[in-house]
Amino acid sequence: MIAENEINLQEIHEKLNNLCLDGEVCSNCEKNKCLIFFAKKVASYVLTKKVTTIRQGMAMIPNHDLKTYSEDDMIETLAMVLQQCKDCRDNHDDDCTINLIRTCMEYALFGDKLPYQGSVTLYLLEAQKSNGRVGDTLKAKYLNRKKTK
Amino acid sequence: MGKAIFKQRNGVLGVGIVTPCGFITPEQLCGLGKLLPEVGALGSKLTTRQTMVVLIPEEAFDRFVAGIRNLGLDVGVFGDVVRNVKGCPGNGELCHRSLGNVFELAVEIQQQYMNQPTPHDFKISVAGCHRGCTDPHCADFGVIATGPKTVEVFLGGRGGSRRPQHGQKAYVNIPKESIFVVLDHVLDTYRKLAEDHERLCNTIGRVGLDPFIIQAEKLPGTVEEDEFADFLNS
Ligand code: SF4
Numbered sequence: 031m032i033a034e035n036e037i038n039l040q041e042i043h044e045k046l047n048n049l050c051l052d053g054e055v056c057s058n059c060e061k062n063k064c065l066i067f068f069a070k071k072v073a074s075y076v077l078t079k080k081v082t083t084i085r086q087g088m089a090m091i092p093n094h095d096l097k098t099y100s101e102d103d104m105i106e107t108l109a110m111v112l113q114q115c116k117d118c119r120d121n122h123d124d125d126c127t128i129n130l131i132r133t134c135m136e137y138a139l140f141g142d143k144l145p146y147q148g149s150v151t152l153y154l155l156e157a158q159k160s161n162g163r164v165g166d167t168l169k170a171k172y173l174n175r176k177k178t179k
Numbered sequence: 180m181g182k183a184i185f186k187q188r189n190g191v192l193g194v195g196i197v198t199p200c201g202f203i204t205p206e207q208l209c210g211l212g213k214l215l216p217e218v219g220a221l222g223s224k225l226t227t228r229q230t231m232v233v234l235i236p237e238e239a240f241d242r243f244v245a246g247i248r249n250l251g252l253d254v255g256v257f258g259d260v261v262r263n264v265k266g267c268p269g270n271g272e273l274c275h276r277s278l279g280n281v282f283e284l285a286v287e288i289q290q291q292y293m294n295q296p297t298p299h300d301f302k303i304s305v306a307g308c309h310r311g312c313t314d315p316h317c318a319d320f321g322v323i324a325t326g327p328k329t330v331e332v333f334l335g336g337r338g339g340s341r342r343p344q345h346g347q348k349a350y351v352n353i354p355k356e357s358i359f360v361v362l363d364h365v366l367d368t369y370r371k372l373a374e375d376h377e378r379l380c381n382t383i384g385r386v387g388l389d390p391f392i393i394q395a396e397k398l399p400g401t402v403e404e405d406e407f408a409d410f411l412n413s
Contacts, residue, residue, distance in 0.1 A: 062412060068411070071411050075407055075410050079406070081327065083278075083325065083326055084407045085329070090407075090408070121308070121309045121310060123309070
Protein backbone atom coordinates (compact mmCIF):
# COMPACT_ATOMS: atom_id res chain seq x y z
CA MET A 31 0.00 0.00 0.00
CA ILE A 32 1.56 3.24 -1.06
CA ALA A 33 0.70 6.90 -1.23
CA GLU A 34 -0.06 8.88 -4.35
CA ASN A 35 2.85 11.27 -3.89
CA GLU A 36 5.30 8.38 -3.83
CA ILE A 37 4.50 7.13 -7.30
CA ASN A 38 5.85 8.61 -10.47
CA LEU A 39 3.96 7.17 -13.39
CA GLN A 40 4.75 9.95 -15.84
CA GLU A 41 7.59 8.06 -17.54
CA ILE A 42 5.62 4.80 -17.63
CA HIS A 43 2.64 6.61 -19.06
CA GLU A 44 4.77 8.08 -21.85
CA LYS A 45 6.29 4.69 -22.61
CA LEU A 46 2.87 3.02 -22.78
CA ASN A 47 1.56 5.86 -24.91
CA ASN A 48 4.36 5.26 -27.41
CA LEU A 49 3.67 1.53 -27.40
CA CYS A 50 -0.02 1.97 -28.04
CA LEU A 51 -0.40 3.20 -31.56
CA ASP A 52 -4.09 3.89 -31.18
CA GLY A 53 -5.12 1.60 -34.01
CA GLU A 54 -2.42 2.68 -36.50
CA VAL A 55 -0.91 -0.81 -36.61
CA CYS A 56 -3.63 -2.99 -35.14
CA SER A 57 -6.25 -2.94 -37.86
CA ASN A 58 -8.95 -2.95 -35.25
CA CYS A 59 -8.21 -1.41 -31.84
CA GLU A 60 -9.68 -3.72 -29.21
CA LYS A 61 -9.53 -1.00 -26.55
CA ASN A 62 -10.11 -2.46 -23.10
CA LYS A 63 -9.52 -6.00 -24.39
CA CYS A 64 -5.88 -5.06 -25.04
CA LEU A 65 -3.24 -5.25 -22.29
CA ILE A 66 -1.39 -2.14 -23.44
CA PHE A 67 -4.57 -0.08 -23.76
CA PHE A 68 -5.62 -1.17 -20.26
CA ALA A 69 -2.19 -0.45 -18.72
CA LYS A 70 -2.13 2.96 -20.43
CA LYS A 71 -5.58 3.74 -19.03
CA VAL A 72 -4.48 2.78 -15.52
CA ALA A 73 -1.45 5.08 -15.80
CA SER A 74 -3.47 8.02 -17.08
CA TYR A 75 -6.13 7.42 -14.40
CA VAL A 76 -3.42 7.61 -11.73
CA LEU A 77 -2.08 10.83 -13.21
CA THR A 78 -5.48 12.52 -13.44
CA LYS A 79 -7.23 11.17 -10.35
CA LYS A 80 -4.22 10.81 -8.02
CA VAL A 81 -5.31 7.39 -6.80
CA THR A 82 -3.04 4.53 -5.77
CA THR A 83 -5.47 1.63 -5.97
CA ILE A 84 -8.35 0.75 -8.25
CA ARG A 85 -10.81 -1.55 -6.56
CA GLN A 86 -11.56 -4.63 -8.63
CA GLY A 87 -8.84 -3.47 -11.02
CA MET A 88 -7.22 -6.89 -11.04
CA ALA A 89 -10.49 -8.47 -12.14
CA MET A 90 -10.70 -6.04 -15.09
CA ILE A 91 -7.31 -6.90 -16.65
CA PRO A 92 -7.87 -8.27 -20.18
CA ASN A 93 -5.89 -11.47 -19.60
CA HIS A 94 -7.25 -13.13 -22.74
CA ASP A 95 -5.21 -10.80 -24.92
CA LEU A 96 -2.86 -13.14 -26.80
CA LYS A 97 -1.19 -10.61 -29.11
CA THR A 98 2.59 -10.78 -29.40
CA TYR A 99 4.31 -7.68 -28.10
CA SER A 100 7.88 -6.50 -28.53
CA GLU A 101 9.80 -8.38 -25.83
CA ASP A 102 12.34 -5.60 -25.43
CA ASP A 103 9.68 -2.96 -24.86
CA MET A 104 7.77 -5.13 -22.40
CA ILE A 105 10.92 -5.85 -20.38
CA GLU A 106 11.85 -2.18 -20.41
CA THR A 107 8.38 -1.16 -19.17
CA LEU A 108 8.41 -3.89 -16.53
CA ALA A 109 11.79 -2.62 -15.28
CA MET A 110 10.31 0.91 -15.04
CA VAL A 111 7.33 -0.42 -13.11
CA LEU A 112 9.56 -2.34 -10.71
CA GLN A 113 11.44 0.87 -10.02
CA GLN A 114 8.23 2.43 -8.77
CA CYS A 115 7.51 -0.50 -6.48
CA LYS A 116 7.85 0.30 -2.81
CA ASP A 117 8.60 -3.17 -1.43
CA CYS A 118 5.47 -3.01 0.67
CA ARG A 119 5.66 -6.70 1.63
CA ASP A 120 2.76 -7.55 4.01
CA ASN A 121 0.92 -4.42 2.91
CA HIS A 122 0.94 -5.41 -0.75
CA ASP A 123 -2.44 -4.88 -2.39
CA ASP A 124 -3.26 -6.66 -5.66
CA ASP A 125 -5.35 -3.69 -6.77
CA CYS A 126 -2.42 -1.29 -6.36
CA THR A 127 -2.08 0.64 -9.63
CA ILE A 128 1.59 -0.35 -9.98
CA ASN A 129 0.65 -3.99 -9.52
CA LEU A 130 -2.03 -3.65 -12.19
CA ILE A 131 0.40 -2.31 -14.79
CA ARG A 132 3.00 -4.88 -13.80
CA THR A 133 0.48 -7.68 -14.19
CA CYS A 134 -0.41 -6.48 -17.71
CA MET A 135 3.27 -6.64 -18.66
CA GLU A 136 3.52 -10.15 -17.17
CA TYR A 137 0.63 -11.44 -19.26
CA ALA A 138 2.24 -9.87 -22.33
CA LEU A 139 5.68 -11.32 -21.57
CA PHE A 140 5.11 -14.62 -19.79
CA GLY A 141 1.53 -15.37 -20.80
CA ASP A 142 0.55 -15.51 -17.15
CA LYS A 143 0.89 -13.45 -13.98
CA LEU A 144 3.71 -14.03 -11.57
CA PRO A 145 3.27 -14.21 -7.81
CA TYR A 146 4.22 -10.91 -6.16
CA GLN A 147 5.18 -10.96 -2.53
CA GLY A 148 5.73 -7.25 -2.02
CA SER A 149 9.46 -7.40 -2.76
CA VAL A 150 11.31 -6.66 -6.02
CA THR A 151 14.12 -9.08 -5.10
CA LEU A 152 11.74 -11.99 -4.66
CA TYR A 153 9.94 -10.94 -7.81
CA LEU A 154 13.10 -11.04 -9.93
CA LEU A 155 13.70 -14.59 -8.69
CA GLU A 156 10.18 -15.56 -9.75
CA ALA A 157 10.71 -14.01 -13.20
CA GLN A 158 13.98 -15.93 -13.56
CA LYS A 159 12.22 -19.16 -12.62
CA SER A 160 9.44 -18.52 -15.12
CA ASN A 161 11.76 -17.70 -18.06
CA GLY A 162 15.52 -17.67 -17.44
CA ARG A 163 16.43 -15.49 -20.42
CA VAL A 164 13.69 -12.88 -19.88
CA GLY A 165 14.33 -12.96 -16.10
CA ASP A 166 18.04 -12.26 -16.59
CA THR A 167 17.40 -9.39 -19.03
CA LEU A 168 14.80 -7.91 -16.70
CA LYS A 169 17.16 -8.04 -13.75
CA ALA A 170 19.95 -6.41 -15.76
CA LYS A 171 17.64 -3.64 -17.02
CA TYR A 172 16.22 -3.03 -13.58
CA LEU A 173 19.63 -2.80 -11.93
CA ASN A 174 20.90 -0.59 -14.71
CA ARG A 175 17.95 1.79 -14.31
CA LYS A 176 18.48 1.86 -10.55
CA LYS A 177 22.12 2.76 -11.04
CA THR A 178 21.47 5.57 -13.49
CA LYS A 179 18.41 7.16 -11.82
CA MET B 180 -19.41 7.70 32.41
CA GLY B 181 -16.31 9.04 34.04
CA LYS B 182 -13.33 11.26 33.73
CA ALA B 183 -9.79 10.07 33.16
CA ILE B 184 -8.61 10.69 36.72
CA PHE B 185 -6.68 7.87 38.35
CA LYS B 186 -5.45 7.77 41.92
CA GLN B 187 -1.92 6.37 41.88
CA ARG B 188 -0.31 4.01 44.40
CA ASN B 189 1.65 6.90 45.88
CA GLY B 190 -1.51 9.01 46.34
CA VAL B 191 -1.01 11.50 43.52
CA LEU B 192 -3.58 11.87 40.78
CA GLY B 193 -2.93 10.82 37.21
CA VAL B 194 -5.07 13.10 35.07
CA GLY B 195 -5.51 12.26 31.39
CA ILE B 196 -5.50 15.21 29.01
CA VAL B 197 -7.35 14.74 25.76
CA THR B 198 -6.42 16.57 22.55
CA PRO B 199 -7.74 16.31 18.98
CA CYS B 200 -6.32 12.82 18.29
CA GLY B 201 -2.99 13.57 19.97
CA PHE B 202 -2.32 16.86 18.20
CA ILE B 203 -0.83 19.52 20.48
CA THR B 204 0.07 23.01 19.26
CA PRO B 205 3.39 24.64 20.21
CA GLU B 206 1.45 27.19 22.31
CA GLN B 207 -0.30 24.42 24.22
CA LEU B 208 2.98 22.61 24.76
CA CYS B 209 4.63 25.78 26.08
CA GLY B 210 1.56 26.42 28.26
CA LEU B 211 1.82 22.92 29.73
CA GLY B 212 5.54 23.51 30.28
CA LYS B 213 4.63 26.44 32.53
CA LEU B 214 1.53 24.94 34.13
CA LEU B 215 3.03 21.63 35.27
CA PRO B 216 5.71 23.09 37.58
CA GLU B 217 3.18 25.66 38.86
CA VAL B 218 0.83 22.92 40.10
CA GLY B 219 3.69 20.80 41.43
CA ALA B 220 3.36 18.05 38.84
CA LEU B 221 5.71 15.12 39.34
CA GLY B 222 5.85 14.31 35.65
CA SER B 223 3.75 13.26 32.72
CA LYS B 224 3.35 10.18 30.58
CA LEU B 225 2.29 9.84 26.97
CA THR B 226 -0.25 7.06 26.60
CA THR B 227 -0.88 4.51 23.88
CA ARG B 228 -4.24 6.19 23.31
CA GLN B 229 -2.70 9.50 22.29
CA THR B 230 -3.48 11.24 25.56
CA MET B 231 -1.10 12.66 28.16
CA VAL B 232 -1.40 11.66 31.79
CA VAL B 233 -0.06 14.28 34.19
CA LEU B 234 0.82 13.33 37.76
CA ILE B 235 -0.32 16.04 40.16
CA PRO B 236 -0.94 16.35 43.92
CA GLU B 237 -4.67 15.95 44.66
CA GLU B 238 -5.03 19.45 46.09
CA ALA B 239 -3.81 20.99 42.81
CA PHE B 240 -6.56 19.34 40.76
CA ASP B 241 -8.91 22.34 40.34
CA ARG B 242 -6.07 24.69 39.42
CA PHE B 243 -4.73 22.16 36.97
CA VAL B 244 -8.08 21.66 35.22
CA ALA B 245 -8.64 25.42 34.97
CA GLY B 246 -5.11 25.74 33.51
CA ILE B 247 -5.53 23.11 30.81
CA ARG B 248 -8.94 24.51 29.84
CA ASN B 249 -7.30 27.90 29.36
CA LEU B 250 -5.03 26.21 26.86
CA GLY B 251 -7.98 24.74 24.95
CA LEU B 252 -7.39 21.23 26.37
CA ASP B 253 -9.60 19.11 28.61
CA VAL B 254 -9.68 16.13 30.94
CA GLY B 255 -10.22 12.88 29.03
CA VAL B 256 -13.03 10.34 29.48
CA PHE B 257 -12.98 6.89 31.00
CA GLY B 258 -15.37 4.01 31.65
CA ASP B 259 -18.23 2.63 29.58
CA VAL B 260 -18.28 5.35 26.96
CA VAL B 261 -16.94 6.03 23.51
CA ARG B 262 -13.32 6.89 24.31
CA ASN B 263 -11.16 9.51 22.69
CA VAL B 264 -10.38 8.57 19.08
CA LYS B 265 -6.92 7.44 18.02
CA GLY B 266 -6.17 9.09 14.69
CA CYS B 267 -2.99 8.88 12.62
CA PRO B 268 -1.48 11.94 10.93
CA GLY B 269 -2.66 10.68 7.55
CA ASN B 270 -3.67 13.72 5.52
CA GLY B 271 -2.63 15.76 2.52
CA GLU B 272 0.07 17.62 4.44
CA LEU B 273 1.57 15.09 6.81
CA CYS B 274 2.20 11.36 6.36
CA HIS B 275 3.48 10.48 2.87
CA ARG B 276 1.80 7.12 2.97
CA SER B 277 -1.73 8.22 3.68
CA LEU B 278 -4.30 7.29 1.09
CA GLY B 279 -6.96 9.73 2.29
CA ASN B 280 -7.42 12.67 4.67
CA VAL B 281 -8.21 10.69 7.78
CA PHE B 282 -6.79 12.95 10.47
CA GLU B 283 -9.65 15.42 9.96
CA LEU B 284 -12.12 12.52 9.89
CA ALA B 285 -10.80 11.14 13.17
CA VAL B 286 -11.05 14.53 14.87
CA GLU B 287 -14.62 14.92 13.63
CA ILE B 288 -15.57 11.48 14.96
CA GLN B 289 -14.06 12.34 18.33
CA GLN B 290 -15.93 15.67 18.47
CA GLN B 291 -19.25 14.00 17.67
CA TYR B 292 -19.05 10.73 19.60
CA MET B 293 -16.60 10.94 22.51
CA ASN B 294 -18.25 10.34 25.89
CA GLN B 295 -21.44 8.82 24.46
CA PRO B 296 -22.55 5.98 26.76
CA THR B 297 -21.97 2.40 25.57
CA PRO B 298 -22.41 -1.04 27.23
CA HIS B 299 -18.64 -1.34 27.71
CA ASP B 300 -15.74 0.89 26.78
CA PHE B 301 -15.78 1.54 23.04
CA LYS B 302 -12.53 2.37 21.30
CA ILE B 303 -12.20 3.88 17.84
CA SER B 304 -9.02 4.01 15.78
CA VAL B 305 -8.58 5.64 12.40
CA ALA B 306 -5.62 5.00 10.08
CA GLY B 307 -4.68 6.49 6.74
CA CYS B 308 -3.39 3.22 5.25
CA HIS B 309 -3.00 -0.46 5.98
CA ARG B 310 0.16 0.08 7.96
CA GLY B 311 -2.30 1.03 10.66
CA CYS B 312 -0.09 3.09 12.98
CA THR B 313 -3.09 3.55 15.28
CA ASP B 314 -3.78 -0.22 15.55
CA PRO B 315 -7.23 -0.16 13.90
CA HIS B 316 -7.44 -3.95 14.08
CA CYS B 317 -7.30 -3.77 17.87
CA ALA B 318 -10.16 -1.26 18.21
CA ASP B 319 -13.87 -1.93 18.64
CA PHE B 320 -14.34 0.23 15.55
CA GLY B 321 -11.30 0.44 13.29
CA VAL B 322 -11.26 2.58 10.16
CA ILE B 323 -8.62 2.31 7.43
CA ALA B 324 -8.49 4.53 4.36
CA THR B 325 -8.30 2.61 1.09
CA GLY B 326 -8.27 5.67 -1.18
CA PRO B 327 -9.00 9.42 -1.10
CA LYS B 328 -12.73 8.77 -0.86
CA THR B 329 -13.01 5.26 0.53
CA VAL B 330 -12.44 3.41 3.79
CA GLU B 331 -12.91 -0.02 5.24
CA VAL B 332 -14.19 -0.78 8.73
CA PHE B 333 -13.17 -3.52 11.16
CA LEU B 334 -15.46 -4.36 14.07
CA GLY B 335 -14.86 -6.04 17.41
CA GLY B 336 -11.11 -5.72 17.92
CA ARG B 337 -9.74 -5.83 21.45
CA GLY B 338 -6.16 -5.01 22.32
CA GLY B 339 -5.47 -4.96 26.04
CA SER B 340 -6.95 -8.22 27.34
CA ARG B 341 -6.01 -11.74 28.35
CA ARG B 342 -7.65 -12.72 25.08
CA PRO B 343 -6.67 -10.08 22.55
CA GLN B 344 -8.30 -10.33 19.17
CA HIS B 345 -8.36 -8.56 15.87
CA GLY B 346 -11.54 -7.00 14.52
CA GLN B 347 -13.39 -8.57 11.62
CA LYS B 348 -13.56 -6.80 8.30
CA ALA B 349 -17.17 -5.62 8.19
CA TYR B 350 -17.26 -2.92 5.50
CA VAL B 351 -15.05 -2.99 2.41
CA ASN B 352 -14.24 0.09 0.40
CA ILE B 353 -17.24 2.16 1.43
CA PRO B 354 -17.55 5.92 0.77
CA LYS B 355 -15.76 7.91 3.46
CA GLU B 356 -18.80 10.09 4.09
CA SER B 357 -20.85 7.02 5.05
CA ILE B 358 -18.73 6.39 8.13
CA PHE B 359 -21.07 8.38 10.40
CA VAL B 360 -24.11 6.39 9.26
CA VAL B 361 -22.18 3.15 9.85
CA LEU B 362 -20.96 4.23 13.29
CA ASP B 363 -24.48 5.31 14.34
CA HIS B 364 -25.81 1.94 13.23
CA VAL B 365 -23.06 -0.04 15.00
CA LEU B 366 -23.54 1.90 18.25
CA ASP B 367 -27.35 1.59 18.14
CA THR B 368 -27.15 -2.14 17.44
CA TYR B 369 -24.54 -2.66 20.13
CA ARG B 370 -26.67 -0.83 22.71
CA LYS B 371 -29.70 -2.92 21.76
CA LEU B 372 -28.03 -6.33 21.61
CA ALA B 373 -25.27 -6.24 24.23
CA GLU B 374 -25.67 -7.93 27.57
CA ASP B 375 -24.60 -6.03 30.68
CA HIS B 376 -21.06 -4.69 30.31
CA GLU B 377 -20.43 -6.80 27.28
CA ARG B 378 -17.55 -5.78 25.03
CA LEU B 379 -18.44 -5.49 21.35
CA CYS B 380 -16.31 -8.50 20.32
CA ASN B 381 -18.33 -10.70 22.69
CA THR B 382 -21.65 -9.35 21.43
CA ILE B 383 -20.51 -10.10 17.88
CA GLY B 384 -19.37 -13.54 19.05
CA ARG B 385 -22.89 -14.22 20.36
CA VAL B 386 -25.11 -12.67 17.68
CA GLY B 387 -22.80 -12.59 14.66
CA LEU B 388 -21.68 -9.70 12.49
CA ASP B 389 -24.82 -9.45 10.35
CA PRO B 390 -26.92 -7.17 12.60
CA PHE B 391 -24.06 -4.64 12.48
CA ILE B 392 -23.99 -4.45 8.70
CA ILE B 393 -25.82 -1.99 6.47
CA GLN B 394 -26.02 -3.15 2.87
CA ALA B 395 -23.66 -1.22 0.59
CA GLU B 396 -26.47 0.11 -1.62
CA LYS B 397 -28.10 1.74 1.40
CA LEU B 398 -24.99 3.72 2.32
CA PRO B 399 -24.69 7.37 1.29
CA GLY B 400 -22.01 8.38 -1.23
CA THR B 401 -20.38 6.69 -4.20
CA VAL B 402 -17.17 4.76 -4.64
CA GLU B 403 -14.56 5.29 -7.29
CA GLU B 404 -14.29 1.96 -9.11
CA ASP B 405 -17.37 2.83 -11.11
CA GLU B 406 -15.48 5.91 -12.24
CA PHE B 407 -12.58 3.78 -13.46
CA ALA B 408 -14.90 1.51 -15.43
CA ASP B 409 -16.29 4.63 -17.14
CA PHE B 410 -12.79 6.00 -17.68
CA LEU B 411 -11.69 2.70 -19.20
CA ASN B 412 -14.55 2.67 -21.65
CA SER B 413 -14.25 6.35 -22.58
S1 SF4 C 1 -1.39 4.52 9.26
FE1 SF4 C 1 -0.49 4.93 7.26
S2 SF4 C 1 -1.12 7.05 6.83
FE2 SF4 C 1 -1.36 6.73 9.02
S3 SF4 C 1 0.57 7.45 9.93
FE3 SF4 C 1 0.73 5.23 9.59
S4 SF4 C 1 1.75 5.06 7.61
FE4 SF4 C 1 0.93 7.15 7.75
